[in-house]
Amino acid sequence: MEKPAPVAYPIEQLLQRRWSPRAFAPKPVEREVLLRLFEAARWAPSSYNEQSWRYIVVTQKNPEQLKEAQSVLSSGNAWATKAPVLICSVAQLAFARSDKPNRHAFHDVGAASENLLLQATALGLFGHQMAGFDVEKARVVFQVPEGYEPVAMMALGYPAELESLTEEQRAHEERPRARRPIQDFVFDGRFGNPIGHSKALDSTAQGGGA
Amino acid sequence: MEKPAPVAYPIEQLLQRRWSPRAFAPKPVEREVLLRLFEAARWAPSSYNEQSWRYIVVTQKNPEQLKEAQSVLSSGNAWATKAPVLICSVAQLAFARSDKPNRHAFHDVGAASENLLLQATALGLFGHQMAGFDVEKARVVFQVPEGYEPVAMMALGYPAELESLTEEQRAHEERPRARRPIQDFVFDGRFGNPIGHSKALDSTAQGGGA
Numbered sequence: 567m568e569k570p571a572p573v574a575y576p577i578e579q580l581l582q583r584r585w586s587p588r589a590f591a592p593k594p595v596e597r598e599v600l601l602r603l604f605e606a607a608r609w610a611p612s613s614y615n616e617q618s619w620r621y622i623v624v625t626q627k628n629p630e631q632l633k634e635a636q637s638v639l640s641s642g643n644a645w646a647t648k649a650p651v652l653i654c655s656v657a658q659l660a661f662a663r664s665d666k667p668n669r670h671a672f673h674d675v676g677a678a679s680e681n682l683l684l685q686a687t688a689l690g691l692f693g694h695q696m697a698g699f700d701v702e703k704a705r706v707v708f709q710v711p712e713g714y715e716p717v718a719m720m721a722l723g724y725p726a727e728l729e730s731l732t733e734e735q736r737a738h739e740e741r742p743r744a745r746r747p748i749q750d751f752v753f754d755g756r757f758g759n760p761i762g763h764s765k766a767l768d769s770t771a772q773g774g775g776a
Numbered sequence: 777m778e779k780p781a782p783v784a785y786p787i788e789q790l791l792q793r794r795w796s797p798r799a800f801a802p803k804p805v806e807r808e809v810l811l812r813l814f815e816a817a818r819w820a821p822s823s824y825n826e827q828s829w830r831y832i833v834v835t836q837k838n839p840e841q842l843k844e845a846q847s848v849l850s851s852g853n854a855w856a857t858k859a860p861v862l863i864c865s866v867a868q869l870a871f872a873r874s875d876k877p878n879r880h881a882f883h884d885v886g887a888a889s890e891n892l893l894l895q896a897t898a899l900g901l902f903g904h905q906m907a908g909f910d911v912e913k914a915r916v917v918f919q920v921p922e923g924y925e926p927v928a929m930m931a932l933g934y935p936a937e938l939e940s941l942t943e944e945q946r947a948h949e950e951r952p953r954a955r956r957p958i959q960d961f962v963f964d965g966r967f968g969n970p971i972g973h974s975k976a977l978d979s980t981a982q983g984g985g986a
Contacts, residue, residue, distance in 0.1 A: 575808075575815040578898045580790060581891055586821050598785075604962045605785040608955045610890060611796050613907040617956055622963045623971070631965045656967065670907055672879075673927060676886025680820060681791055684894070688788045697823040697880055709966045717883060745818045746827055752814045753832045755841045756919045757866065761833070 567725055571743055584687045586694035588645040588739055589730050590723035594626055595651050599689055603722075606685030610678035613670035614663070619678040620656040622708045634707050639719060640698035645735050649721035653693075654708050655679050657717050675717050686722065693722045777935055781953055794897045796904035798855040798949055799940050800933035804836055805861050809899055813932075816895030820888035823880035824873070829888040830866040832918045844917050849929060850908035855945050859931035863903075864918050865889055867927050885927050896932065903932045 567589065570582045604621060612618060624635040635652040646652065655678075657671040668674075683693045696719045704716040728736050754761045777799065780792045814831060822828060834845040845862040856862065865888075867881040878884075893903045906929045914926040938946050964971045 571819040573815055573819070575812045577812060577816045577819070577895055578790065580788065581816050581819060581895060584819070584821075601958065602785045602787060604958050605783055606787045606791050608958060608961070609781040609783070609787070609791060609794070609953075611794075611893070611905060615954070617961065620961050620963065620967070622965065622967055624965050628965060670882065670886070670928070673882040673886035676880070676883035677890040679883075680887040680890040683821070685787055685791060695821060709968070711967060714967065718880070743819075744825070748811065748814050748818060751818070751827065751830050753830065755832065755834050755838060757830070757832055757921060757924065758919070 567728060567739070569743060571745075574748065580684055580688055584683055585692060585743070587692050587725055588694065588735050589726040589728055590646075590649040590692075590721060591726040591730075592626070592648070592650060593724045595691065595723060599691065600651070602689065603682045603685050603691075607678040607682040610674065610681045612674040612677070613668060614661065616658070616661055616663075616668060616670075616674070617678075618658045618668055618671040619675045620658065620714065621682075622654040622656065622710075624652045624654075626650045635719075638699045638704045638707055639696065640700070643696050643698050643719075643721075645731065646694070646696060646719070646721035648726075648730065649694075649723045651722040653720040653722060654704055654710075655695075655717040655720065656708075656710055656714050658714055660713060671715075672717060679718065679720070682720075690725075691723060692725055693720050695720045777938060777949075779953060781955075784958065790894055790898055794893055795902060795953070797902050797935055798904065798945050799936040799938055800856075800859040800902075800931060801936040801940075802836070802858070802860060803934045805901065805933060809901065810861070812899065813892045813895050813901075817888040817892040820884065820891045822884040822887070823878060824871065826868070826871055826873075826878055826880075826884070827888075828868045828878055828881040829885045830868065830924065831892075832864040832866065832920075834862045834864075836860045845929075848909045848914040848917055849906065850910070853906050853908050853929075853931075855941065856904070856906060856929070856931035858936070858940065859904075859933045861932040863930040863932060864914055864920075865905075865927040865930065866918075866920055866924050868924055870923060881925075882927060889928065889930070892930075900935075901933060902935055903930050905930045 636647045699719045846857045909929045
């Protein structure tokens with residue numbers, strides 16, 4: 567199943583196709599594919615090139631470990647136990663160079679994970695990140711040391727047909743994709759100043775006023 | 777100038793070409809182009825679909841406002857005053873639904889901004905995010921209300937030749953792009969467990985042992 571975003575302005579099809587599904591096929595994800603996903607994450611930009619992102623990968627090759635990884639998920643994310651790969655993203659909280667807090671630690675993990683998801687989309691896979699998990703349990707299960715923090719869990723794999731889902735999950739899956747309109751989150755010069763009345767976003771090619 | 781990432785594994789050329797340059801042409805960025813960049817940001821994934829990202833855009837169409845926006849940058853980012861567009865990304869810190877802190881507020885801004893940068897790359901522009909700016913000053917200049925926080929400044933525009941830079945900036949620009957190797961940030965099952973000895977990343981197609 568694909569579910570391209572109903573865009574208001576044309577964007578790259580890779581960005582448009584990225585999506586967070588709940589139906590994963592049991593098909594394993596090849597080592598070479600995983601390496602390409604992490605290579606994509608690797609080239610994300612970061613504050614002072616600190617690359618605050620870390621990833622812990624668990625696959626169906628190690629069923630016990632996968633079960634343990636599944637145990638950190640909240641019950642609403644039961645669909646994710648079908649995914650052949652679970653990934654825990656982790657942030658390094660301080661700058662390696664100065665030991666001072668890196669206020670972009672989570673921000674840069676977000677950028678790297680988005681790269682990973684887009685590369686997955688390009689290779690016919692999908693990833694679905696989850697905020698719903700037990701952070702402290704993840705810290706124990708994945709042995710995350712002090713100075714680092716579990717950020718998000720990600721289910722990853724090849725897509726499956728909707729038939730593999732429960733009825734409730736399927737209903738969720740078939741809901742239209744929705745986002746705020748641009749004028750709700752893009753402002754002209756000052757917070758809250760709508761771009762509808764925008765100087766900043768006026769056409770730069772000013773013609774005959776039409 | 778282009779500076780594609782020296783990748784260890786093949787990735788999408790869009791991800792490979794994204795880069796944070798310092799040399800921007802004075803050429804204005806068209807309204808339609810800006811809208812496409814924000815449309816790309818719009819479709820990033822977010823925790824509970826909260827879309828914690830906000831963007832304040834300042835362009836050369838409003839030189840006074842642009843000067844004010846430039847004044848929040850730290851002196852090391854003087855190159856950014858050449859860019860025809862400055863954008864301040866902002867995070868909504870709490871969930872709209874519950875008013876509880878959203879621990880992924882910055883994370884999700886990072887994902888949306890990465891989408892924006894990738895769409896810019898696709899359209900022949902480049903964006904360069906900066907952590908080096910005065911957050912409190914930005915809060916005043918852009919009138920960011922309580923509950924929201926300025927996250928990053930971004931210079932945006934079409935690329936220029938290196939000749940437009942100072943010698944020091946040019947040297948910076950010509951340095952090779954560098955990242956940690958994958959084995960430094962991707963772990964097998966447990967934090968710190970290198971994927972070099974990985975079960976998780978073993979080839980799923982196990983042949984004759986070679």
